[in-house]
Amino acid sequence: MSLAPVILSCGDPSGIGPEIAAKAWETLGASLPFVWLGDPAHLPRGTRVREIAEPAEALSHAGAALPVLPHAFPEAALPGQPDPANARAVIDVIARGVDLVMRGEGSALCTAPIHKKALKDGAGFAFPGHTEYLAHLAGGAKVVMMLAAPGLRVVPATIHIALHDVPAAFTPEVLRDAVRITAEGLARDFGLENPRLAVAGLNPHAGEGGAMGHEEQDWMIPTIESLRAEGYAVTGPLPADTMFHAAARARYDAAICAYHDQALIPIKTLAFDEGVNVTLGLPFVRTSPDHGTAYDIAGRGVANPSSLIAALKLAAQMGAARRG
Structure with missing residues (x-):
């Protein structure tokens, strides 16, 4: 494990x-020290908290309490009811977390779920x-989103766009x-020397020779062949x-x-409860649980922390691999 939390x-x-x-701290404790960056008043009542001044302090306090690096929010948090007044602070916490890991005070960044519309409405996100x-x-890095779970890793080449926009957005350059970013990330942060990548076709049956779409024949096959010529272990379209x-x-x-x-x-x-969102291509490690804010169950004490625990574990492993 990396020396930084x-x-x-x-x-x-x-x-x-x-x-x-x-809940993640209750499970992990000192076995995987992490720092919660946020307003301690927003944590569930009864949570044992140790406010710290710098992330390194988490290494000695995580066994007794959840280490918290305080970040003041203007308003209380009502479960299931996002407050526009808190939107700017949510965004600022993300930027502060990035700054900490970029300066080496954290080994990796793990991000809890945000609600994009709430941030847009409240702070013009x-x-x-x-x-x-x-x-x-x-700084405008080229990145890809990878979802990882035991036995499967997937990368959507296009992400948050409408389905009817995909054929125009999915281009040879995007593929x-x-x-390239996936192969380099798997080698650097997962220890896979020459990772094997499989490319899915855009159309049903990968176009079936042009009978169900032409993108595979027109440009996907030539692009994949050119990537193989560069040395990437890539197959498809499948x-x-x-x-x-x-x-x-x-x-x-x-x-x-x-x-x-x-x-x-x-x-x-x-792997609904074990999936982890990983951003490859960044100059730092970032993971996130593979679910949203779940406003409908917030504050009821029933939320499953498994995906967050998996995200924290993977973040620590990737951070140690990158530093090593």
Whole structure:
């Protein structure tokens, strides 16, 4: 494990983020020290808290209490009711977390869920999601979103856009970037020397030779062939409906998919509570639980922390690998 702790940004305090952070600390304790960056008043009543001045203090206090790096919010957090007055503070916490890991005070950044519309309505948040905002904070880095779980990693080459916009947005350049960034990230942060990547076709049956779409024939096959010539272990385009059974998954380390649901449906079906969102291509490690704010159950004490725990563990492992 890295000598620096993982930084956990609080996310939307009206969602389940504070609750699952407290539950994650109860499970992990000193075995995986992390710092919760947010307003301690937003944590569930009864949570044992140790306010700290710098992240390194978490290493000695995590066994007794949840280490908290305080960040004041203007308003209380009402479960299930996002307050526009808190939107700017939510955004500022993310930026502060990035600054901490960029300066080496944290080994990695783990982000609790945000609600994009709430941030847009309350603070004019101009980004489709966490991934795009983190890329902006990193100076416009080219990034990809990878969802990881035991037995499956998937990368949607296009992310938060309408389905009818995918064919125009999914281009040879986008596919090349997705393959290169994924391969480099798996090698650097996961220890896979020459990761095997499988590319899903855009159309049913990967176009079936042009009978169900022409993108595979027109540019996907030539692009994949050119990537293989560069040395990448990449195959495809493959029919998406036969890529995710057990025998198929054993033949690759990550699947590159054309659009959001093509990637997220299989991983959420196979590992709903264990999926982790990873941003590859950043100059720092970032993970997140693979779920949203869950306003409907916030404050009821029933939220499952499994995905956050998996995200914190993966963040620590990736941070140690990158430093090593």
